[in-house]
Structures are given as structure tokens and as C-alpha cells.
Amino acid sequence: MTMSPDRIIPTRHLFGPGPCNPYPEATAALGLPLIGHLDPEFIARMDRTNEGLRVLWGTRNARTLPLSATGSAGMEAAFVNTVQSGDVAVIAVNGLFGERMCEVASRAGAEVVRVDHEWGTPVDAERVAAAYPNPTVIGAVHAETSTGVLSDIAALGAIKGDALLITDAVTSIGGMPLRADDWGIDVGYAGTQKCLGVAPGLAPFTISDRAFERRVPKPQSWYLDLGLLGGYANGAPGGQRAYHHTAPVGMVASLEAGINRILAEGLDAVTERHRSAGKALQDGLQEMGLELFAAEGHRLPQLTTVKVPEGVDAAAVRGYLLENFNVEIGAGAGEFTSTVWRIGLMGPNANPASVALLLGALKEAIAKA
Numbered sequence: 001m002t003m004s005p006d007r008i009i010p011t012r013h014l015f016g017p018g019p020c021n022p023y024p025e026a027t028a029a030l031g032l033p034l035i036g037h038l039d040p041e042f043i044a045r046m047d048r049t050n051e052g053l054r055v056l057w058g059t060r061n062a063r064t065l066p067l068s069a070t071g072s073a074g075m076e077a078a079f080v081n082t083v084q085s086g087d088v089a090v091i092a093v094n095g096l097f098g099e100r101m102c103e104v105a106s107r108a109g110a111e112v113v114r115v116d117h118e119w120g121t122p123v124d125a126e127r128v129a130a131a132y133p134n135p136t137v138i139g140a141v142h143a144e145t146s147t148g149v150l151s152d153i154a155a156l157g158a159i160k161g162d163a164l165l166i167t168d169a170v171t172s173i174g175g176m177p178l179r180a181d182d183w184g185i186d187v188g189y190a191g192t193q194k195c196l197g198v199a200p201g202l203a204p205f206t207i208s209d210r211a212f213e214r215r216v217p218k219p220q221s222w223y224l225d226l227g228l229l230g231g232y233a234n235g236a237p238g239g240q241r242a243y244h245h246t247a248p249v250g251m252v253a254s255l256e257a258g259i260n261r262i263l264a265e266g267l268d269a270v271t272e273r274h275r276s277a278g279k280a281l282q283d284g285l286q287e288m289g290l291e292l293f294a295a296e297g298h299r300l301p302q303l304t305t306v307k308v309p310e311g312v313d314a315a316a317v318r319g320y321l322l323e324n325f326n327v328e329i330g331a332g333a334g335e336f337t338s339t340v341w342r343i344g345l346m347g348p349n350a351n352p353a354s355v356a357l358l359l360g361a362l363k364e365a366i367a368k369a
Helices: 024-029 040-057 071-080 096-107 125-131 153-159 209-213 226-234 249-265 267-287 314-325 352-368
Strands: 063-067 088-093 111-116 137-141 164-168 187-189 203-207 303-307 340-344
Touching: 024 249, 040 063, 040 203, 040 249, 063 071, 063 226, 063 249, 071 096, 071 137, 071 164, 071 187, 071 203, 088 096, 088 125, 096 111, 096 137, 096 164, 111 125, 125 153, 137 153, 153 164, 249 267, 267 303, 267 352, 314 340, 314 352
Parallel strands: 088 111, 088 137, 137 164, 164 187
Antiparallel strands: 063 203, 187 203, 303 340
């Protein structure tokens, strides 16, 4: 049987805000023989994966694991386990994912105190500290995917007081330094589909002993109840692994392979590779006469936001790139959907060849689209 042309699966260069193209090792691991989620070999794999995640998170938290869902479920888990009716959640909002934090916290019953910042600018820790005395939790995004902005989480850790600090590290983990213990992060969540270079489907998660001891006794979500998940990921007292749900064993194998790939290269080398590729792209875009969106000095190297030139059809350019170069870049978020492009160089895509392809293709697309 011959496959018709309209059924051929294209190979895309995934240069949008995520997912990125996965590391080859992560893709290959998806083809490993499937084993059961209570098989001793899988339990050993989960233990190794958890330990690798501790390295990437910069933590010794015992309860560090990949939740069996995407990063958005990591956000849900963070809030349903830490806030309930009447608790106050101070949320720094400088983009779409800070706004989502507010929505999730409010649905968990918290009284949300928003600290709004101009999109494209980093979080101001002093403003967050002044927003409310002694809140239950403080939430912020480390690397805001919607705007390409990096915020100083350590500064928030320094002012949190008795509050628990919840941090979104979806776009930062695996591509830049994370120091959960040193920065005072109590609860952190991430995703696999960005700098980790793994397909979407898991949420790398960590919670400190301090936060775990203060968790909601019976959260509204059974599936994301960290009291139950602790026994699933790390074993119940006595060492017996508790059954909670059927783990996505293939995805965990892929995540382990992706982590091993990063650690083999070395975290410092991976960070420098992302930094170098991001700088080359941003320099090249500015040399083309384009203007960057995120505030200078706070730009993510792995996720660049660039203003669409006046008179250019943003969607037409994206369509031209996809049709002619198999290159995907992202639209802006929120009110900037048609005025900003988001360009990701994450995981294996953070390299000079990607930069050259992007700059050449984008220049042609702007001229011809």
C-alpha cells in the first residue's frame, strides 16, 4: 500500500514556545519494550528519574517526581495542595502564566491578591512583599513563556517570610540554572516539552518538607493529592511502593533518557549552549531591524519575543515559514497575539544551525508573505 502525499507526516523544526524537537535519546527511549508500572525495573527507573530531577531542580527534596500529566497539572497540584478556602495567595502577574496561577488559586478557594506588572517586564519582589502581610503562598513564574522574560526568584525567596513560595519553571528547567533550595522555592512545577527536550506529557514537580507538612489534608483533587502521590513515587513507610494510578511508563523512560542526555553534556555546558544560541538569534533579529519585546537585561535566551514589523501580517509570515521551511514559530499571547512572535531555541534546537535557519527563513518570509 502506498501512502498518499496528503498523509505523509512532515518533519517540523519546532521553534515555537513549545514543544521543541526532542533529544534523539528521548525519542529512542519511547521505543523501549514496555514494562509494568509496578515492575521492579520500572520502580528503579522512577527512582533514577527522580534523582535526576533533583539535580535539575537544584534540590534535595525527597518528594521530587514527574507527575503523570502536563505542566498545567503541575500548577494545579501546587495550589490544590497548599491553599484552601480563606487562604491568601499573592500572585505576581507579568504574563499569561501568572494569570493562570491566579485562576487556579481562586478555584482552589484562595483569596487572590494580584500584583500586576507590565507584560515584558520582570517581577518586582518589593512590590510583591508589600501587597499583603503574611500570605499563605506567594506565586510567580521564573521564565514567563508568554513574554520571554526572566524574573529573580531568589529575590522572592528572600522576602517570602512564612509564606510558601510556588514557582513555575516550565520554560527554565533544563536550559538555565535552577536553585530551588538556595532560592527558597517551596513548591515548583515544570513541563517536559521545552528545554528538557522530551515530548509533552509529564510535569517535573518538587515540594519541600516544609510545604508538605503544611499541605491541605484532603485536597479537592484526588488524582493530584501529594499525600497519596508520595507513596506512589517514593514508596510508603517500609519501602513498599503504593499503587495510585497506572504510570505512563514510556514517558518516564523518555524523560530519564532526556535527563541523562543533559547531565552527560553537563548543566553548565547546556546553559551556555542555550545562552549562546539565544544571544546569536537576538543579535541577528536586531541586525535585521526588528525590535525585541522583552525588557533588555531580562530576556530569556531560550524563548525570544520579537515585535512584528508594522504592516506585516504576523499569521501570514508564520504560515509561510511552515509551508516553505517546515519551521514553526509561535504567535504572541493575549493582547499581543498578532503583534509579537515567540521564537524558541530549546533543548537540541539551541544550536548555531537553528539560528542560521531561523534568520534566513524569517527574512524571506517577511519579504514574501
